[in-house]
Amino acid sequence: MDDIRDILSANRVVPVVVLDRVQDTAPLCEALLQGGIHAIEVTLRTEAAMAAIGEAAKRFPDMIVGAGTLLNANQITQVMDLGARFGVSPGSTPALLEAVSTKGLPFLPGGSSVSEFMALAEARFPVQKFFPAGAAGGPAFLKSLASPLADISFCPTGGINAENAEDYLALPNVIAVGGSWFVSADRIRNGAWPNITNDAKNIVTQFGDANS
Numbered sequence: 400m401d402d403i404r405d406i407l408s409a410n411r412v413v414p415v416v417v418l419d420r421v422q423d424t425a426p427l428c429e430a431l432l433q434g435g436i437h438a439i440e441v442t443l444r445t446e447a448a449m450a451a452i453g454e455a456a457k458r459f460p461d462m463i464v465g466a467g468t469l470l471n472a473n474q475i476t477q478v479m480d481l482g483a484r485f486g487v488s489p490g491s492t493p494a495l496l497e498a499v500s501t502k503g504l505p506f507l508p509g510g511s512s513v514s515e516f517m518a519l520a521e522a523r524f525p526v527q528k529f530f531p532a533g534a535a536g537g538p539a540f541l542k543s544l545a546s547p548l549a550d551i552s553f554c555p556t557g558g559i560n561a562e563n564a565e566d567y568l569a570l571p572n573v574i575a576v577g578g579s580w581f582v583s584a585d586r587i588r589n590g591a592w593p594n595i596t597n598d599a600k601n602i603v604t605q606f607g608d609a610n611s
């Protein structure tokens with residue numbers, strides 16, 4: 400089983416994608432892999448999402464495929480059966496935490512307050528998603544947690560972009576960032592694969608990636 404810390408420290412910028420059409424999955428994965436990005440979060444926000452996770456996991460063994468926007472425990476077995484290697488949620492519930500622990504899915508639970516972060520750490524989830532990062536306080540908020548919550552590592556998502564990614568990634572308590580800015584719904588709909596590859600290459604050059 401993978402470890403969420405290992406996945407994120409090797410893949411410091413994780414594209415968060417909303418896929419409306421299953422047929423966009425393969426060209427998107429190809430574009431990202433060509434650009435040197437080897438992990439992706441496919442959000443469960445569309446009807447196509449489950450099939451897209453299966454397609455990406457089956458056809459692209461070099462891509463670590465995660466399932467995002469996990470909201471209930473029933474989805475855990477389903478995404479694992481499809482080949483998802485990690486899960487992400489905007490928040491957490493006791494049922495979700497229990498399901499991922501029992502089934503062994505590397506998991507990034509979300510939170511946006513100090514008490515939520517502490518509760519997740521107490522439940523043995525020291526690597527957490529900070530969401531929605533921009534609206535909940537941005538890099539300044541996370542910076543102020545580095546000393547009191549020194550054992551917690553964050554993956555901020557929500558409002559990350561080419562301009563502010565570096566501000567987050569420079570913090571000692573930020574292991575990775577996630578976002579849709581270079582894999583927007585528009586770009587995917589329009590098949591802007593070369594743009595996605597170019598941005599991925601720039602991101603990997605700037606922030607590194609274990610596979611670069």
Ligand code: 3PG
Nearest residue numbers: 415556557558578579580
């Ligand atoms: C997420 O679920 O992490 C966010 O929706 C991604 O946010 P972004 O679209 O602002 O990057």
